[in-house]
Amino acid sequence: MTVKLSSALNRCKISDRDAVHIIIAVAESLGHNVNDIIVNRSSNKRHREKIRWNLATEIRDKFSVTNLNSLVLHWDGKLLNDLCSKQLVDRLPIIISNNGNDQLLAVLKMLNGTSKSQAEAIYQTLVDWGLTNHVKAMCFNTTVTNTGRIGGTCALLEQWLEKNILYFPCHHHILKCTFDTKFDITSGPNVSLFLRFQKSWPKINTENYKSGIDDRFIFEKLQNSIDHILEFCLNQLKLSHFREDYREFLELTVIFLNGVPPRGVLFRAPGAIHHARWMSKALYTLKIFIFREEFKLTQKDYNSISSICIFLVNLYIKVWFNAPIAAFSPRQDLEFLKNIFQYKTIDEELPKNNLKKFVNHLWYLTSDNIALAFFDKHIPHETKTKMAFNIKRIDTENFDGEEYYVIKNKRIYLDFNEVSNFIKNKKIEDFVTTYSIL
Structure with missing residues (x-):
C-alpha cells in the first residue's frame, strides 16, 4: 500500500472491503500471483490508517509558528456522512489564515453542536498546535450558537484565551441571511414556480432567449449601470471560482444584460431547489426571466421575477463577489x-x-x-x-x-x-x- 494509492482510495470513498477486491483484480491483471500477496480487509485498514496518521504527523511537524504574528481563526460546523456508518454526524472544520496562507488544523467529529462543545474543541485544537497567543480575529457564521452574548462560542473563546479578539463574521453568510424573495411561503422543500419551471425545461427552446434589458422597465432602472456591471462580471469570469454555480450566476447576469460570456451563451438545466441556499433561487429567477417567452408567467409572477432580477443584478452581485x-x-x-x-x-x-x-x-x-x-x-x-x-x-x-x-x-x-x-x-x-x- 503506497501513499498515492491510499490517497486515491480515500478520495474516491472506497471502503476497506471494496479496496481489497480492486487491489486483487488489478494485481491479477498485471500478471501477479494473488496467492503470493497478503491482502485482506484488516491489513488494508491498518495500512490506510497508518498512512493517514503519518501524513497528519508530517503536516504538523512542518508547521511552524515562528513567522506567525496575527492569525484569523475560522470554523463552520457541517452535517456530513460518517466515515464508518451511513449516519449524519456533526463535523467541525477548524482553519487558520495568515498573510494569504491557510492551514487546516482539524475536522473534528462532534457529539453535539452546542456553543460550549464547539468552543472546547476549538480551544483544545489551538492548544495542541501552540496557537493560543497568535489568534487576533475570528471568522464565523452569525448563528446564535456562535454570537451569543454570554455563552456563545466567540464569547467563550475570548474568556479562555483571556484577550479581546476581533469579530470578522462571514460576509457571505450575512448576505445569505439578507436575501429574501416574494415567492410562495411553503413548508415544503420546493418553490412551486421553480418546480414548474424545472419540469418545463425539456420543452423549452434554449435558442429562444431574451435579455433582461429588452424589457423597457428593467432597462430604465439599469441603463446607467449596465456597462459597469458587465465589466465587473466579465472581470470576475477571468478568475477561478471554487463553485460552478458562482460562475453560472455571473454568466447568467452577463446574458441578462445582453452580453456574451467567455464560454458563449450556454444554459444549464435547472438544478436542485434549496431553501437554505439563496444561489439556487437566484439562478432560477434569472433563467425564468430570460426564458419568459418560453415559460408562462402570471402578471404577479412576472412583476416579482423582474423586481428580484433588478435587485440581484444591480445591487447583489457586486457585494457577493467582493464579500471575501x-x-x-x-x-x-x-x-x-x-x-x-x-x-x-x-x-x-x-x-x-x-x-x-x-x-x-x-x-x-x-x-x-x-x-x-x-x-x-x-x-x-x-x-x-x-x-x-x-x-x-x-x-x-x-x-x-x-x-x-x-x-x-x-x-x-x-x-x-x-x-x-x-x-x-x-x-x-x-x-x-x-x-x-x-
Whole structure:
C-alpha cells in the first residue's frame, strides 16, 4: 500500500472491503500471483490508517509558528456522512489564515453542536498546535450558537484565551441571511414556480432567449449601470471560482444584460431547489426571466421575477463577489444598506424584508472593524483624511447622531424605524473613533 494509492482510495470513498477486491483484480491483471500477496480487509485498514496518521504527523511537524504574528481563526460546523456508518454526524472544520496562507488544523467529529462543545474543541485544537497567543480575529457564521452574548462560542473563546479578539463574521453568510424573495411561503422543500419551471425545461427552446434589458422597465432602472456591471462580471469570469454555480450566476447576469460570456451563451438545466441556499433561487429567477417567452408567467409572477432580477443584478452581485475582501466590508455594508433603502422606488415589499435582516448584521461598522476601511482602495483619499482626523478627536465628539443606534456585543444595533435617519446622516468617516487604532 503506497501513499498515492491510499490517497486515491480515500478520495474516491472506497471502503476497506471494496479496496481489497480492486487491489486483487488489478494485481491479477498485471500478471501477479494473488496467492503470493497478503491482502485482506484488516491489513488494508491498518495500512490506510497508518498512512493517514503519518501524513497528519508530517503536516504538523512542518508547521511552524515562528513567522506567525496575527492569525484569523475560522470554523463552520457541517452535517456530513460518517466515515464508518451511513449516519449524519456533526463535523467541525477548524482553519487558520495568515498573510494569504491557510492551514487546516482539524475536522473534528462532534457529539453535539452546542456553543460550549464547539468552543472546547476549538480551544483544545489551538492548544495542541501552540496557537493560543497568535489568534487576533475570528471568522464565523452569525448563528446564535456562535454570537451569543454570554455563552456563545466567540464569547467563550475570548474568556479562555483571556484577550479581546476581533469579530470578522462571514460576509457571505450575512448576505445569505439578507436575501429574501416574494415567492410562495411553503413548508415544503420546493418553490412551486421553480418546480414548474424545472419540469418545463425539456420543452423549452434554449435558442429562444431574451435579455433582461429588452424589457423597457428593467432597462430604465439599469441603463446607467449596465456597462459597469458587465465589466465587473466579465472581470470576475477571468478568475477561478471554487463553485460552478458562482460562475453560472455571473454568466447568467452577463446574458441578462445582453452580453456574451467567455464560454458563449450556454444554459444549464435547472438544478436542485434549496431553501437554505439563496444561489439556487437566484439562478432560477434569472433563467425564468430570460426564458419568459418560453415559460408562462402570471402578471404577479412576472412583476416579482423582474423586481428580484433588478435587485440581484444591480445591487447583489457586486457585494457577493467582493464579500471575501475584508477591507471592502465597511464601505460595502454602508452602501448596501443605502441601496436597499433606495430600492423601495422599484419595489416597496422586497427592500423592507431585506432591511429588517441586514440591520441586524452591521458588524463591520463598529469602531473596531471600521479600521479595515483604511485599506479600501475605493475610498477617496479625502475621506481617509477625515477618518484619520476622527481618530485624534476626543472620543465623545465621534458619536454625533449615535442616538440612531447602539453598539453592543461588537456590532451595531439599529432600530428599523431609524434606518432613514441613519442613512441620511452617517458617512463612513463618522464611525471612526479613537478606539479604531487600539
